[in-house]
Amino acid sequence: MYGFYGRLLRLNLSDRSFAVEELPESVYRDYLGGKGLGTYLLLRDVEPGIDPLSPANKLIITAGPATGTLLPGSSRYGVFSKSPLTGLYAESYAGGRVAPAIRRTGYDAVIVEGASDAPVYVEISDRGVVFRDASHLWGKDTYATEDAVLAEVGQKGAQAVVIGPAGENLVRFACIENNYWRSAGRTGMGAVMGSKKLKALVFHGEARCEAADPALLQEAARRIREKGRDNPGVKAYQTYGTTVMVGTMNGAMAFPARYWSMGTDPNWENLSGDKLLQNFEVRARACPNCFLTCGKLTTIKEGKYAGLKLEGPEYETIYAFGGLCGINRLDEVIYLNDLCDRLGMDTITAGNLVALMMEAGERGRVKGYPAYGDAEGAARLLEDIAHARGPGELLAQGIKRVATELGLEDLAIHVKGLEPAGYDPRVLKGMGLAYATSPRGACHLRATFYKPELSGMIDPSTTEGKAALFIEFENRLTVFNTMIFCVFFRDLIHWDDLVAMIKGATGWEYTREELARLADRIVTATRLFNTREGATRADDMLPARFFNEPINDGRDIITRQELDTMLDDYYRLRGWDQNGVPPGN
Secondary structure, three states, rough: OOOOOEEEEEOOOOOEEEEEEEOOOHHHHHHOOHHHHHHHHHHOOOOOOOOOOOOOOOOEEEEOOOOOOOOOOOOOOOEEEEOOOOOOOEEEEEOOOOHHHHHOOOOOEEEEEEEOOOOOOEEOOOEEEEEEEEEOOOOHHHHHHHHHHHHHHHOOOOEEEEEOOOHHHHOOOOOOEEEEOOOOOOHHHHHHHHHEEEEEEEOOOOOOOOOOHHHHHHHHHHHHHEEEHOOHHHHHHHHHHHHHHHHHHOOOOOOOOOOOOOOOOOOOHHHOOOHHHHHHHHEEOOOOOOOOEHHHHHHHHOOOOOOOOOOOOOOHHHHHHHOOOOOOOHHHHHHHHHHHHHOOOOOHHHHHHHHHHHHHHOOOOOOOOOOOOOOHHHHHHHHHHOOOOOOHHHHHHHHHHHHHHOOOOOOOEEEEOOOOOOOOOOOOHHHHHHHHHHOOOOOOOOOHHHHHHHOOOOOOOOOOOHHHHHHHHHHHHHHHHOOOOOOOHHHOOOOHHHHHHHHHOOOOOHHHHHHHHHHHHHHHHHHHHHHHOOOOOHOOOOHHHHOOEEOOOOOEEEHHHHHHHHHHHHHHHHOOOOOOOOOOO
């Protein structure tokens, strides 16, 4: 085959063994790589009903046929598992410099199974596998761990993915980190690694996967760069990164503030991209072969955090700690961002949990938690969560457990146990469909449907026609995640580009319609995984507050009927029954 190696690596941590498995071409033709391959392997290898933190769970890491090529936006890897946070299908992606190194090991995927009886990290290359003791690294933060394992392996060009204390202590929203500030952030992948006593994976090698038509790939890359030359969205990413969304979302009155009780933050300008550029030292950074340079290496110049440096903060972290928690200073948000990165925790879930306790405290429902605006109190609580101690012990179990044990079900905002990103569905109603139907919980990235709603492509306040356009976006971005492309290229890489790129990489000539069917096959496979874990239509539901509490002076709300209408349309167009069950199941 072109574009694939046709083999995967299986690591068994229980006995520290490994094996190479070949896959037939038919699997790749039906699923491609990335998300398609990861989902296929997850369905095949993970038994229904297993405990996500048991040795029976798998951690599957994949690259795609675009990885390691010169195609812009292709430096991403995917991670797939059964989520310890939701108990359902889990996927997460990260950029940085790791994906090309994974590709150079000579495998299309790595499956980690079993569990070590002592801390371990694993070196993977095209020359073999080495299991290394990690006892001296246990307890170290992610930055120190990454530095240590790369120094110990001592291979030029090697890259590592690591966990911090949160993963070690089985915090159910612990993430996997690489290049210090890049995160496979959502659904608890770091906890899966922690349950297996796996502190890090290090990748390096010289393997090269031959493309079917390198000239076609070069032409595709040239065309994408040409499209991006004067694109206003590209210019915004290059200037502000994702912080541009702070102003955009407050302008749309869909910026979640004070734990989902408001659609704008009165102090939003203090959290904006303009404020970042004005008050901090900011340098643009990019993943390999990418011209978006959306990463912003930010250094705090003065105050108690002077000298603190990180790549960020991203919009989602600003919304979670700034908007939801009422913390109106960017240096405080950056400090909390850095703390989460070092500890190895998802900032969206962490910020939502801290804000939930702030809101519950303000309503007199709990005592002893920080109040709105208390960044130092939030930092202490994050440390407690990461070490599963004191008030953080319960919060480390995730929002469903917190809501149940503290009687906060009426306040808690989540879908399937995963908190939404910073796009309020009471204003952007298509995001309500996105949150409800995403297999991993309230996710904004499977279709990035805020884009057509904010850009005027479709009226954000209507539900008519939403499901059809949503499926169009979801299918195209599902193919993105098989390659694996960054979703920020959604305005530049269209169906005809995908057809050409896949042909250039693999030699396989799909039509647009065939790629849409391939995407539908993958989306349906994620649904099948959740169906066999007991998920039903009742789980495709938004939090009650979205139906009962209007925002923006009572103007904006989504009704249960509106969501039900979109769900009915979505299921029908996917070919599922009225309960969202695919045929034959």
